[in-house]
Amino acid sequence: MVTIDLTSSQRAILTALVNDYQGEGSPVPAKTIAETVDREPRTVRNQMSSLNSLGLVEGVPGPHGGYEPTDAAYDILDRRPVDDPETAVLAREFDRVDAVVDGITFTNVHHPELCRARIRFQESVQTLGEGDAIAIGAIPHVGLLIAGEIEAVEPSRNHVLLNVARLETPGS
Numbered sequence: 001m002v003t004i005d006l007t008s009s010q011r012a013i014l015t016a017l018v019n020d021y022q023g024e025g026s027p028v029p030a031k032t033i034a035e036t037v038d039r040e041p042r043t044v045r046n047q048m049s050s051l052n053s054l055g056l057v058e059g060v061p062g063p064h065g066g067y068e069p070t071d072a073a074y075d076i077l078d079r080r081p082v083d084d085p086e087t088a089v090l091a092r093e094f095d096r097v098d099a100v101v102d103g104i105t106f107t108n109v110h111h112p113e114l115c116r117a118r119i120r121f122q123e124s125v126q127t128l129g130e131g132d133a134i135a136i137g138a139i140p141h142v143g144l145l146i147a148g149e150i151e152a153v154e155p156s157r158n159h160v161l162l163n164v165a166r167l168e169t170p171g172s
Contacts, residue, residue: 004054004076011077012037012156013047014056018069018077019124019158022100027066036124077157079122091135092128099123101136102158104146115164117146126155134162144169 006014016036020028030048034041048067051057056073060066074081079102090099100122107116119136128134128150135147145168152161 004056006076008156009037009039010047010051013039013044014051014069014073015077015156015158016124017057017067018073018079019122021069022081022122027060027064027068029066033067036126079120089137091137092132099136104144106164107161115167116151117148117162117164119146119160119162121158121160123158124155125153125158125160128153128160134160135166 013033016033017028020032020036030041030044034044037044048057048059051073052059054072056070056076057067058070060068071081088099088101090097102120102122104120105118107118108114130150130152132150133148134150135145137145145166146162146164147166148162148164150160151163153159154161
């Protein structure tokens with residue numbers, strides 16, 4: 001497999017494209033991506049040209065056109081296209097939303113009082129911030145409940161590093 005090194009700007013734009021494409025299932029206009037990553041549409045189009053030459057995106061012409069990610073884009077972001085994703089409930093403060101959790105990695109379970117989890121979502125985590133208390137429950141097929149305080153947010157990777165305060169599994 002060929003290794004492609006993306007700049008942080010390219011990774012953020014590609015992540016925004018995949019997030020929007022997963023949600024809508026149709027080509028994503030440069031303007032939509034630009035609003036997500038806080039860039040000018042012209043800048044996004046320039047980056048898309050580079051990403052296209054790397055085989056990560058395809059342009060779709062026409063009035064309903066935009067950009068679509070290729071299979072290689074999912075590979076480089078270490079994600080999988082999901083046709084009918086199972087959702088979990090994400091709660092921040094008293095707001096609840098459905099979210100697709102792509103993976104949870106526990107980074108240090110040897111010290112329960114310092115347990116951390118890296119959680120990867122299929123959608124943007126830009127609305128989450130350091131210090132936010134969140135709970136993720138009813139993770140499909142597992143029944144896992146995880147709650148804690150956000151230590152760090154990596155928007156370009158859809159990752160959240162969580163200081164775990166509570167972890168429950170069925171029957172616990």
